[in-house]
Amino acid sequence: MPELYVGERHWSVSTGSNLLDALNQAGVAVPYSCRAGSCHACLVRCQGEVEDKQPEALSPAQRQDGWRLACQCQVSGDLRVEAFDPARDGLPAQVVGADWLNPSVLRLRLQPERGLRYRAGQHLVLWAGQVARPYSLASLPQEDPFLEFHLDCRHPGEFSDLARQLQVGDHLRLGELRGGALQYDPDWQSRPLWLLASGTGLGPLWGVLREALRQDHQGAIRVIHLAHDAEGHYLAEPLAALAAQHPNLTVELWTAAGSAQALAQLRLVSRQTLALLCGHPVSLEAFSKRLFLAGLPRNQLLADVFLPRG
Known part of the structure; x- marks a missing residue:
């Protein structure tokens, strides 16, 4: 059976096991949202044998660096995994606005520590502690001096529960920016x-x-x-x-x-x-x-x- 290695830990898993499930079941908290290779919240770095069902979801440069989407990978041999660490790999951002557009929609505005090049309609993974969710940008890079997101907080959830408590001056971490299907040509x-x-x-x-x-x-x-x-x-x-x-x-x-x-x-x-x-x-x-x-x-x-x- 293949061995999974994370830091000082290692354990056996069945060949063909879903990597995200194998990690989370062993207590390695890898966040996820869609399980469809779309949100990129479950990004991990891999060394070893893994079968990637959606290799086109990441750029060639990311794949060259060993990054994979855990939800789309099956363990095929011994594998060393390094989870995305928002404290190390994420971009710090400060909350500069958190107001309610109606009773269930929170408008969140963030100021990243350094400039972020993006297009209207792209996605960005937001990290609050060890909880991560992907959200689409509602801001316009040429006009808005902040990153804006519209969060649906109607239902309870790990991230939305945290988001309800955010105040100006609080800090989050930004994960991967990705294209999304929507843009103006x-x-x-x-x-x-x-x-x-x-x-x-x-x-x-x-x-x-x-x-x-x-x-x-x-x-x-x-x-x-x-x-x-x-x-x-x-x-x-x-x-x-x-x-x-x-x-x-x-x-x-x-x-x-x-x-x-x-x-x-x-x-x-x-x-x-x-x-x-x-x-x-x-x-x-x-x-x-x-x-x-x-x-x-x-x-x-x-x-x-x-x-x-x-």
Whole structure:
């Protein structure tokens, strides 16, 4: 049986064992969120034999340095593992804003110790002590002097419970920055652009929208936000302000009760339309099906799914 080595410890595991499970079951606290190779919270450095089911999830440079996503790896031989240490490997950041946009959405603003180059819509892993979660950036690098995140705190959870207690001056650590599916391409400037979000999936699209407007997007922009109820439209006022300033921008606020009817009436004006979707998988599946039925080519839909922790 293969041997797993972590620091001074080592123990035997079955060949083919999932690396994340093998570590956590032995008391090595490796954080995770999606278990799908998307969030990158379970990043570990490996030396030895491991079968990686999703090698394309990391850059060649990261893989060369031995980094792997534990949730996507199976142990195939003796393996030495070094967990990501936020105190050593993370970038320090100070909380410069923590305010509630509605009773369940926390707007968290962070100032990193050094500048961070990123694009609107990218993801970043946030560490509070040894608890880590990936969140999408809602800020715009050219305009905002901070990193902004919109955290859904409706339900109890290790990170959201900690986040509720954050105050200005507190410190977190930043993990890996990764691409994500959502970004604005200047080549889209004359094409219709649809931004469809559910819940806090609006956060990264808020950044993408402002990037499109910053680059003077000429085509029509349609923003649709689906929320449980009217109170869930936590950016209603700033969206309305932008729509008042930009004649090519329209904003629609949908609630769960009326979403089926609204979806049924969704029509494409142009087959050149580009659609960016972000939020809960159930909502995104409904959006996607309707858009495909309406004639949107599949390669003109980009989606970033907020996978439930599991």
